[in-house]
Amino acid sequence: MPDVDLEVKLAVYRHFAGTARRPSAGEIGATLGLPGDEVLASFRRLVGKRVLVLDDDGASIRMAPPFSGIPTQHVAVVEGREHFANCAWDVFGIVAACGGRGTALSRCEQSREPLELEIGNDGPEASDWLFHSAVPAARWWDDIVFT
Numbered sequence: 001m002p003d004v005d006l007e008v009k010l011a012v013y014r015h016f017a018g019t020a021r022r023p024s025a026g027e028i029g030a031t032l033g034l035p036g037d038e039v040l041a042s043f044r045r046l047v048g049k050r051v052l053v054l055d056d057d058g059a060s061i062r063m064a065p066p067f068s069g070i071p072t073q074h075v076a077v078v079e080g081r082e083h084f085a086n087c088a089w090d091v092f093g094i095v096a097a098c099g100g101r102g103t104a105l106s107r108c109e110q111s112r113e114p115l116e117l118e119i120g121n122d123g124p125e126a127s128d129w130l131f132h133s134a135v136p137a138a139r140w141w142d143d144i145v146f147t
Helices: 004-019 025-032 036-048 088-097 137-142
Strands: 061-064 075-078 081-084 102-107 114-120
Touching: 004 025, 004 036, 004 061, 004 081, 025 036, 075 088, 088 102, 088 114
Parallel strands: none
Antiparallel strands: 075 081, 075 102, 102 114
């Protein structure tokens, strides 16, 4: 395989998009015909490239932006599957990655009011939503889980 990290990255994203859940190193290894330790080594290299964020166990995928490997209040519903996103903004990325049509579900962090927005091939329906991040974009990767 000419570029193991590229193949692992693509397999991870295909898995998230197709199943709405994070893959294990074993699942990626089975898909690509690679041993688990080689997949885990690739995961670590992809962390260094800011492609993945692993859980504290060093093996489970916490984030493959825009996909979240853990449940969050930010959900993209595409073709009946509920994909967890890392933040409200990432919901849009998931809908785009999974076909361009879906529903964004989140909540207002000020009022706790549930938010729902339809997203089509031409973008989201009109809304007065605002996206706010307390951390400047240039600093997100200083602590991406907090951000």
